[in-house]
Amino acid sequence: ETVRENAPGAAKIMLVGGAVRDALLGKHPTDLDVVVSGADVIEVAEHSGLNFKCYPQYGNATLSLPNGNHLDLIQARDEYYTFPGASPTVMKGTLEQDLARRDFTINALALQLTPEVRLLDLHDGLSDLGAGLLRVLHPLSFMEDPSRIVRGARLAVRLGFRLEERTLSTIPDALPHAASAIKRLKSELMLVFQERTPGAVFETLKGWGAEELYGFGDLTALKRADEERRRGEHVPTETLMALWLHSFPESERKQVARKWQIPKRTREVADLIQPGNFGRMNDWEFLYWCLLNPEQAREYEVLRLTPPRQVTGRELLELGMKPGSQLGQLLEHLKNLREEEKVSSFEEEMQAAKT
Ligand code: ATP
Numbered sequence: 001e002t003v004r005e006n007a008p009g010a011a012k013i014m015l016v017g018g019a020v021r022d023a024l025l026g027k028h029p030t031d032l033d034v035v036v037s038g039a040d041v042i043e044v045a046e047h048s049g050l051n052f053k054c055y056p057q058y059g060n061a062t063l064s065l066p067n068g069n070h071l072d073l074i075q076a077r078d079e080y081y082t083f084p085g086a087s088p089t090v091m092k093g094t095l096e097q098d099l100a101r102r103d104f105t106i107n108a109l110a111l112q113l114t115p116e117v118r119l120l121d122l123h124d125g126l127s128d129l130g131a132g133l134l135r136v137l138h139p140l141s142f143m144e145d146p147s148r149i150v151r152g153a154r155l156a157v158r159l160g161f162r163l164e165e166r167t168l169s170t171i172p173d174a175l176p177h178a179a180s181a182i183k184r185l186k187s188e189l190m191l192v193f194q195e196r197t198p199g200a201v202f203e204t205l206k207g208w209g210a211e212e213l214y215g216f217g218d219l220t221a222l223k224r225a226d227e228e229r230r231r232g233e234h235v236p237t238e239t240l241m242a243l244w245l246h247s248f249p250e251s252e253r254k255q256v257a258r259k260w261q262i263p264k265r266t267r268e269v270a271d272l273i274q275p276g277n278f279g280r281m282n283d284w285e286f287l288y289w290c291l292l293n294p295e296q297a298r299e300y301e302v303l304r305l306t307p308p309r310q311v312t313g314r315e316l317l318e319l320g321m322k323p324g325s326q327l328g329q330l331l332e333h334l335k336n337l338r339e340e341e342k343v344s345s346f347e348e349e350m351q352a353a354k355t
Pocket of ligand 1: 016017018019031033101102103104107108145147148151
């Protein structure tokens with residue numbers, strides 16, 4: 001409202017992207033992207049009367065809203081690709097051109113705010129939003145930027161949408177151009193790990209015949225992590241990334257980690273985790289081991305992500321015990337003590353375990 005009411009006369013302003021999509025789906029968007037044409041973003045930012053930071057080199061300004069959220073003001077752009085997968089050449093453009101360069105029709109919807117408020121649906125995004133379809137704006141879209149395939153897989157999983165048939169059929173021609181889009185594929189990979197169920201995103205890519213974009217292997221452990229997250233458990237990003245890396249054959253992991261710039265500690269976790277080393281593992285590393293070895297984790301009662309009420313195998317491993325029959329016997333012994341009411345708290349059980 002503030003931006004709309006105080007906009008300079010010639011400015012054409014529209015809310016774009018995920019915020020419009022999510023609002024139409026009944027979700028509450030927090031990141032607001034607003035595109036400006038016919039006026040300079042800095043001028044619009046100044047008129048708004050709100051606090052802002054500006055980034056003239058990108059034609060952007062970030063406004064701080066009274067509710068603590070942020071609103072990004074972006075100069076309307078046009079862009080073209082000199083070769084498939086290349087970084088686009090960008091120039092000032094109209095609102096229409098700005099919408100035409102977007103990835104999917106549901107992301108090309110806009111709420112125009114000035115001179116009047118109206119929904120701009122220039123690419124039939126509204127009907128695709130209703131039908132749960134992800135459709136590119138033109139057949140060369142994936143070829144221009146193969147990282148859009150990954151954006152599509154993230155959205156498909158997050159929103160429960162399908163890739164429209166003709167869009168799907170453009171994937172094979174786009175894959176050979178992935179190497180030139182490596183930088184964007186790298187950022188998309190990190191965003192996959194920010195999604196709630198990354199295993200499902202990789203599986204979706206596989207279903208679309210696009211697994212070669214990242215070339216992962218067996219997804220079983222990663223899908224196990226998805227399950228934990230669906231049940232509301234906390235599984236940190238590092239654990240997911242380590243499990244993804246683990247899906248590759250051992251001989252390839254080093255090279256894969258280097259290609260996608262996986263942090264050193266994540267890369268090395270497989271070597272760090274040896275029986276007897278559990279005491280030195282932090283939470284995400286421990287979880288990594290549990291998800292890779294669910295049978296053992298269950299056997300020692302360590303696949304537990306909520307705070308303990310009684311001593312389980314996990315605490316015993318943390319005390320430095322090795323997996324094995326002794327650990328099983330100690331668990332049995334503690335169970336007897338509980339049943340005989342010889343211990344009545346977690347602390348007492350720990351004490352008994354130590355002695
Ligand atoms: P979310 O932030 O919820 O994942 P979003 O759609 O806002 O969703 P952003 O990455 O913030 O995602 O991108 C904002 C908008 O910019 C998108 O809605 C899309 O219209 C456009 N966009 C982003 N990346 C691309 C791309 N590679 N090609 C074309 N358009 C893109």
